[in-house]
Every structure is written in structure tokens, then in C-alpha cells.
Amino acid sequence: MILLGFLVSVGLAVAEPVTLTLAYPTGDSKVEIMKQIVKEFEKQEKNQVKVNVIVVPVANPAAYWGSYFDKLQTMIAGGDAPDVVRVAIEGIQTFAARDLALPLNQYQKDDPQAVLNYADLAPKLQAPFEIGGKVYGYVWDWNNVVIHINTDMLKAAGLPFPGPNWTLEDFTKYAKAMTKTVNGQQVYGFAIPNYYFGTEGWLYANGAGILSDDMKKGALDTPEAKKIIQLFRDMIYVDKTAPVPNATTDAVNLLMTGKVAMIAAGRWPFGSYVANKFTSVGVQYIPLMKSPRTVVFGSGAFPVIKLTKHPKEAYRLSAFLSGAYSQKTGISIDSIPTRTSVMKEVLPTTPGKNWEIYGESAAFAKAVQSPPGYPEVASIFDRYTSSVYSNQLEVGAAMKSASEEITKVLANQ
């Protein structure tokens, strides 16, 4: 007793383990795997750091990240801020703009070993988490948008698998060739990507974007952007090579069931492909419209919340979660690891033709435009494109109105 009293008085007593909280959105199938990964971190910290994984319920898949951030903000405002949070590219700008995330530069300088082999993180993918020279996290996973092709339908149409430099003319030719009636059922060449990320992939390929480069204005009314939206509209109503999309359209399911021959998506459909034992699929870049090629990407990391009481430990957790063990364990089939070394190991397991383009595109990928106010911008985009794809508005007028509304929203952020 006397000895213990002495030890305490001189500060040599065994310290209580630090407990960190890691917020992760529900609905993401990786929650259980995250718990496994943090156990490894605890082991590495010799059990002096404990991590509680908090599953944040997100009820609305349509506004997934928006709903998640709403809950996170409520937790922070309620004095129950997590230490480390799972954040995708759509949210990091908002976190940084609202001064919620802790810059990690100094911690990285003091303890560089925590981020094992920083150069292994693909630089372009890491870039969105470095804002104004401040590092807000280490990128963990990413996804892009490429064309998924049902190879059985391709074969039935007598077409070869397209090359990486296929043109827009080739693409429309393929779409027409694979549009037909099979057993009395209409099948289509392509399912329009009627969502922000998917459309931005096409706009980037044509040298356009939903926003201006500085993300201060809407840019859907540029001739390059309008060309893509017009292409999609014409595929539905002129060529009739694409079905009319709506809010409940499940393009992945349509591809697997042979109702459409091509869709635009990242690596995420492979989770469904594997679950349904669907292997007749190959991936190719969006047709080359402008050189050099640009591929859209979205990525995610684990920033540290500024209010944390344990910044050093939280930094180490954030860094650990971007490490090779975490990526190998947590990223299997539905997204892409961000470490070049892990990509080489994981991507060959992709059960689809031409999977190599997932890794290749990291070199010329461009981040999806996700400014503060992203949910409202995405909602304006959805509203006007749905009017065009339902043949209610003409492309030029719709894109002009959409751009004006987006510009107004961005000005208020």
C-alpha cells in the first residue's frame, strides 16, 4: 500500500488505458470487419488504447453521407463527439470548412512511423484529404466509374470486347447492337447513370464537370456538359438504347439479369456479382472523348475530430486504419485499396475481365466535386436531370437553370 502510494505520487503508476471512439455508418457491410481491425490496433498499442466502434444509424440510402453527417454533427453538438470518424470525400470539405477536423501535420512530423510508408498511398487519391496544406486523414479506400459490360450479351451480339480507347461512336454502336427483343422482353444497350458520381465520370471524360474547377459555380450549362446529358437523353428517346431511369432503378440488377448490356459504375457492383455468382462481366473505361484521359474518383479516410481529448492516440488510430493490414482486411471486393502495394495484391481477385483498369486509373483520377453544401448541389442535379430523362425539360434550359441554382447554393456556403 505504501509502495503503491509512493508510485502514484511519483507518477509511475500504471496508467489507465485511453479509450477512443470510432464512428462508422451503419448500412456499410464493413462494421464487423472494422471491429476486427481495431482489435489489431489495440494489440499494437499493447492494450493501452481501447477503441469503441460506434455504429451510426443511417436510415436513408439516397442521402447516405448527408444523413450520416447530420448524426455526427448532432453527436458533436451534444458534447458526445467521437475521436475518429469514417468520412468520404463528400464530407471532408464540410468538416474542414467547419473546423471540425484536426490537422495531423504536426502529429505526423512527431511520429512519422505511425503512417507506414506514406508514399505507398496513391498521391492523387490522398489529395482530397489534404486541404490548404493541412493533412486531415489518410486515404483508405476509393472507387471510380467505368463501364461494366455483360460479356454474354456482347458475345451474342458478335462484338469484341472494346479497347481502352473506344470512342463515343463505338459506344453508341455497341449500345445499338445490344438493344433487342429477347423472348418477347426488351433488353437495352446501356443504363443511364442517373446519379451525381456516375454522371460526373462521363462529364470528366468529356473535359467537363458538374461544377467549375474552383467549385464556386455550376458548370452543367457548358457545351461539353450538355453534350453528355443530351447523349443520355437521346439514348432514351431517339436511339431507344436505354431504359427511362427513375429513383428506384437498380442498374446492377439489370446488368446481372441481362436486361441491360452496359452500366456505368465503380468496383462496388462486384459485391453483388459475387453474391449472385455472376461472372459474365468485364470492365472498360468510359469512351475516350478528350485526351489525356480523366477518370472520376471518390475516396474515404478516417479524420480525427478536433475536440478529441487524445489527439496522439487518435492520430495513431487514423494512421493505422489506412495501413496495409486494415486495407487488406477491410477492402475486399466492393471498393479499391488506396495503397499501391495492396492494390497489386487485392485487385487480381476481381472476378471480371480487364480488372487492371481499376489500379491503372489511380494515376489519372480526378476527385469528384464535393463542395460544402454537396447534398443540396446533388439534389439540384437530380431534380433537373430527372426532368430531362423523363422528357419534361429540354437539355439546354434544364442545365442552365440547374447551373444557376447550384451557383446560388455555392455562394451561400
Next chain:
Amino acid sequence: MNKKFSDAIAGYLFILPVLLLFIVLTLGPLVGTLLLSFSKFSLLSSSRWVGLSNFFNLFTDARMGVIYGNTLFFVFILVPLHVIVGLVLAVSVEGLTKGSAKYLFRTTFFFPVLATTASVAIAWGMMFDTSFGLINWFIGLIGAKAIPWLNSPVWVYVAVAIFSLWKFIGNSFIYFLVGLQSIPVELYEAAMLDGASPRQRFFRITLPMLSPTMFFVVVNLIIGAAQIFDEPYFLTAGGPGDSSRTVGLYIYETAFQYHNYSYGSAVALSLFLVILLVTLLQFKLQKKWVFYGN
């Protein structure tokens, strides 16, 4: 302490739990909404009083007219539809002589109410799909053109109405059924002795005796339809464009997706006032048509 006073204390203690629940769950949020609508509120930074600014924005919001128009249109479609179909189903089921058939139909009509809207909306969304939906497949069999159920500003109302009817008809059906069962049989027996036809019995006995239930159902349906959210949220996301966006959906998007809680509260308050006025009007008018048997 005299007896009158102690009785009053006892009375207040008895209603205290309900009073507390009312304050916490109803009055509190209402006052909160009111305060929010007069401020610029942020979860993470200091809020400030902005007076009527949010209400000014509401009246100058170019989309508000369309969104209120959609909501009003849904009220006009859904209320008569639920009343008529619910009543027809209830009268039909009540008229069944076999107990087991009655039980079966009662359960069948009410079952969709118990199903989770999100899950059944996915199935209905697939059925309504213009290109691959089951409904258009059947329509195609008779040689008719595919209907753009979820892609037309006109047909989208029909799609939402069909889904709403299937999903929620059980509510008005069950109220009418209970109302029918509470009508004294003697009234029908006397009418039959007097030679009244089934049509006369329905219009002279059933409808008047059912009028209190009808009033309750109509009031609830109008409130529910004015707040319609589930159907457009899960089926159409308010689209195409703003075609099926309702005030309820707009409040949700503004407050919980764009984090503009203050403006969302102002819109919510405007809807509350509209519903309050319509409900008060109904209570005033019910004196002219609701028969309470006295």
C-alpha cells in the same frame, strides 16, 4: 388542507404523466420549431435571431407554389379515394355471413399497413418501372403502350395513389368496419319490416349512423395526406423534377439533408397552420352533417 383542494391535487397527479408526455413530445417540439423558424440555427456554431426572414424566404421561394400545389393535389386525390374504397371494403366485409371469410378479408386488407413502407416501396418501384415493370408487362400483353408511371408528372400521381391505396387503405377500412359494427341491428330490422330497400337502408341508416366515424376518418385522412411523405420519398424521391415533391418531403430535405433547420422549421410551421385552419373549419362544418344520434 380541505377536501376540494386535496381532490384537485390528486386529479393533477393523475394527469401528470400524460401532461409530461404532452409537454415533452408535443408542446416542446412545437415551441422548438417556432423558435427555430425565427432564427438562423446551426448545430455547430452560434445561432442568431433573424425575425421573419425565414418566412419571407418561404413566400419568395420559387418552388413553394409547385410543392404546395402537389400536396393539395394529393389531398384531393387520396382523401376521397381512401374514404370511398375503405367504405366499400368495410361494407362488403361486414356483409359477409361466414365468420372465417370475414376474418380472412379483414386481415388481408389490414396487412399492408403493418408492412415496412421502405421494403414494399422497393417492390412497387420495380412493378411501376416503365421499361421492365410487371404492370407495364401486363399492359403490353393487351397491346397498349407502356405507361411512364414514375417518369411523367401526371402518371406519377396515379402511381403514388395506387401505392398509397394498397399500403394504407387498411386504416380507413378498419375504422369504417368498427363504425358499422356499432350500428344497432334493430334499426335495420325495423327498416326491413317497413319494406326499405338495401339502397334505402344504406343511405338512410348506414351513412347517417356512420357519419361520426366518417368525420374522424376524413379529418385524419386530410391531416395525413397534407403531411404525405413516405410514398413520394420511397417511390419517386419527389421526381421527376418537382412533380411529386410534397411539403413533408421538402421539409425533410431542407432540414435534414441541407441542414437548414431554420427554414425547414418555417415551412413546417406554415404546413401546421394550414392543417390547423382546415381542421378547425371541418369541426365547424361537421355540425351540419355529422349525426350523433341525439
